[in-house]
Amino acid sequence: MKRLILALCLIAAPVLAVQPDEILDDPVLESRAREISKELRCLVCRNENIDDSNAELARDLRLLVRERLTAGDSDVEVVNYIVDRYGEYVLLxxxxxxxxxxxxxxxxxxxxxxxxxxxxxxxxxxxxxxxxIEELSDVEKARLAEIMDD
Incomplete structure (x- = not known):
């Protein structure tokens, strides 16, 4: 029973699109890359961040973020670089x-x-x-009665 619950939890866990070959060796840089990726929109998938998207362009953006971080850019510089390159639409x-x-x-x-x-x-x-609302006059009442009788 425990194995079944564990298997269901693993299946239901969110699967990120980040491939193992993209992950940086430095855990601090990797966590910074993940935080930046959560703020950037996949230009193919629309309202999905690049960390969750399987699109090739999202992979390219994830690699670009990691490349800029390893080059020594700050988080703000990385985001500004990508916004300058792809426009403000890339921001979620x-x-x-x-x-x-x-x-x-x-x-x-x-x-x-x-x-x-x-x-x-x-x-x-x-x-x-x-x-x-005014009441009907006698003439109007007579006319109405005449119409109803016909």
Whole structure:
């Protein structure tokens, strides 16, 4: 029973796409490479980081990250190098600068605008006086009775 549970745990464990030949000998550099890889988007798979992607381009990016780290670059320098080469789209969490600021601000602005419009609508609806329904005149009642009898 214990073996079955262990086998199921191993099968259910997340499998990373990092190949054994990519792993650095230095565990500190390898952990830095893994942290950087979690922040970079696979350009083929879209919303998947390069650490989890099996695409060839993701492998190339993982190797590039490790190459830059072994060359002595800091984490920020590695990320900046890759962003300069592939564009800001490669970041899973883009910065809130320049044109990206509009995208970051659009959600909250639309939420506040929607809430404001809903509030204004409800206030105006409450302020509108109810229309009084007038009773039918005798002539209208007679005409209605005539139509109903036909």
């Amino acid at each position: 969490n883009p910065t809130a600068r320049g044109a990206n600021w509009v995208l970051w601000a659009a959600g909250p602005i639309m939420l506040i605008t929607g809430l404001g419009l809903g509030f204004i609508y409800l206030r105006r609806r409450q302020a509108t006086p109810e229309q009084k």
